[in-house]
């Protein structure tokens with residue numbers, strides 16, 4: 001039995017929700033994954049009279065596709081979608097059976113209207129928490145549009161193919177055989193990336209807001225809720241609603257919740273914001289802010305200009321690049337930033353982690369369980385991580401820590417093959433051969449677009465007072481984009497609330 005009793009019980013409930021019949025076409029050989037694939041689809045068929053299994057020859061063996069009787073939908077799983085991909089399998093079964101996906105009608109219409117042939121392939125690992133979103137989004141597109149197909153490929157099963165196609169990070173998406181994108185992407189982001197034109201007339205014609213929040217992470221979500229609860233006209237514009245927590249796995253310090261996971265918290269933030277009358281403008285990037293006499297204007301990359309009486313900036317932060325030769329050339333070709341996602345692709349290989357702070361040491365501990373060997377490179381004479389983490393790190397047999405190491409170059413040809421560093425004590429240049437480099441050297445605030453307007457400190461953080469006010473009247477800021485000394489979810493949410501209450505106070509007084 002490939003499914004354990006708990007999973008089977010859950011699955012049985014989901015399968016009750018199936019509407020029409022489906023046909024699973026399976027291509028299996030004699031290898032172990034083929035046996036597991038066959039066992040999985042046969043177990044599914046044994047659980048619902050609506051599921052039929054046909055043995056066929058597909059492009060990849062082992063793999064299976066999910067179809068309607070007499071209609072190929074183009075959804076294929078190459079590998080056994082358990083682990084993080086199990087939900088993708090369940091949703092594909094339900095949607096193929098005719099249950100409508102939980103997607104905005106506007107987006108559904110947009111997908112149905114896409115013309116042309118789009119064959120997507122997504123390389124995943126079963127431990128990647130960013131992969132299911134991409135797999136599920138592309139499966140929805142396949143269900144809705146006959147010109148679109150999607151194959152999920154488990155990189156651990158199709159290791160040779162992954163290596164041949166230089167896949168060194170997951171999810172990696174190919175469109176019609178060419179690289180399309182990587183990392184977590186929502187349905188809307190994928191559509192935007194496909195170049196399907198956006199209608200900005202609705203955005204451009206919005207009435208002015210009382211409070212416009214720029215950024216949809218924990219700080220922005222909190223600010224929007226606090227503002228909307230005052231009954232004032234509130235909007236939130238975000239490049240990617242959810243922010244950094246979308247890339248976070250376990251969260252154990254969100255007080256009142258013993259354990260949660262980033263994507264789950266992001267979904268409940270969105271749900272909470274939607275409880276209120278907040279105009280959410282997702283997948284919109286702000287590029288200019290200007291204080292005019294009556295309003296503050298925020299111009300978006302799409303060309304639309306939004307007006308508001310007050311603005312709360314909560315654009316957060318992103319991974320800091322190390323900025324050495326090789327880093328940008330080999331991004332997704334051996335240079336990685338997310339150990340949870342990309343670690344499994346380096347199974348049995350040697351990797352380095354640059355950075356000896358908490359995130360670097362946590363990454364090294366994580367990776368040591370998967371890869372052959374981890375070298376931690378720390379610029380300073382000592383690691384900066386908490387003592388408990390350092391103790392755990394030093395107890396591992398396959399980790400080497402090099403301190404006083406200044407990374408000079410990440411080397412490679414078509415993918416990473418090593419790292420060169422300078423021993424800061426001796427000045428000597430050294431080279432280590434390895435397959436992957438994980439950069440873990442902290443964060444940089446997303447505030448470049450405010451150059452010349454809002455006052456920022458030396459490292460680009462927006463300077464605020466204890467009310468969250470910036471140097472521009474009516475413009476407030478919150479969260480990781482500010483000069484707050486600590487960057488945490490709960491702190492960002494608190495400062496979002498402060499900024500919203502201050503904005504409300506400003507509106508009353510002006």
Ligand SMILES: Cc1cc2nc3c(=O)[nH]c(=O)nc-3n(C[C@H](O)[C@H](O)[C@H](O)COP(=O)(O)OP(=O)(O)OC[C@H]3O[C@@H](n4cnc5c(N)ncnc54)[C@H](O)[C@@H]3O)c2cc1C
Pocket residue numbers: 214215216217218219220237238239240241242243244245247248249250251252253254284285286287314315316317318446449478479480481487488489490492
């Ligand atoms: C791997 C990882 C693990 C972490 N683990 C924890 C943890 O366990 N506990 C904890 O408390 N904290 C943790 N953190 C930190 C926490 O995630 C951040 O402190 C928090 O997300 C900051 O929230 P924020 O809203 O200020 O910014 P962000 O979460 O960065 O959100 C910024 C928002 O602004 C948007 N944006 C950016 N630029 C623009 C623009 N120009 N126009 C429009 N929108 C824009 C983004 O798309 C996003 O929606 C972790 C961070 C990382 C990266």
